[in-house]
Amino acid sequence: MLRIWLIAFLLPLAAIDVSAQSSAPPSVAPISSDQWAAKHFSPPVPINEVEAEYSDEARLKHINGLCLVSMIVDAQGNPQNARIIHCTDSSFEENSLVAVKKYQFKPATTQEGKPFPALISVEINYHLTKSPFGNNSNKKHIDRELSMPIRAGFISQRDGDSLPDSQGVYPFTRSVTGPRVLKLSDKGYGRLAFPHEGNSVCDVVLTISVKGKASDPQVTHCERPELEGPAVESLLKSEYKPGWVLGKEVPMRASVHLEYGEAQGTPITPVK
Secondary structure (H helix, E strand, O other): OOOEEEEOOOOOOEEEOEOOOOOOOOOOOOEOHHHHHHHOOEOOEEOOOEOOOOOHHHHHHOOOEEEEEEEEEOOOOOEEEEEEEEEOOHHHHHHHHHHHOOOOEEOEEOOOOOEEOEEEEEEEEEOOOOOOOOHHHHHHHHHHHOOOOEEEEEEOEOOOOOOOOOOOOEEOEOOOEOOEEEEOOOOOHHHHHOOOOOOOOEEEEEEEOOOOOEEEEEEEEEOOHHHHHHHHHHHHOOEEEOEEEOOEEEOEEEEEEEEEOOOOOOOOOOOO
16 A cells, blocks of 8 residues: 655644545635644644555556645645645656545644645655565655656866866866766755755765765755755765866866756756
């Protein structure tokens, strides 16, 4: 059976399964996430069960996955305006939307017990095989098996001198061949980036040795502070092809662009 995790903003996670019911339009504006704790609202509670189905494409790929879907639960407990925030693979998107539109909830309520529409996110687990570790460790087991859609690539300086510094380390400019990401080792960056809107971009300057090892990280930009540590650790543990100057491998200092999901804006080299 698929496991579903209801995320009600600042409130604890609660495991549920999906189910089917009809929808009705919300009558008033939804309550935003930053108002939950301050006003002591009770979140929506699921009251039925239905499974989200694997797509044929996902079965052919034989992959596990996660989808995070945002929706409004109206004052009658019906889901409205469901949309995908992230899926670890696009093959899970359609069936996730089909499933969440069939949910039925006990609606969110005020301290006085009055129902109101609430904005929530639901995390759907797709898992083809049972965990050998039992229910308590099932989620951790699934996380280890997931392949997160993460992209990383080095960005050259637009201008600048291509001469090495006093340690013999070259800068990555357009006049040299820069390092490449051969294998990204995700050390928690993907799982932390997954619940957030957007691509959770981080830019980190690294020195890549002639053996393809990363060192001396310097974070120059990260959209969320909590992503800095996992981003740096992931990049330090990854494998690289060193840069080249005049046909020779050399140590090189360069900025690597890391992001979750599809690349937007500046083109980057996808992780292989």
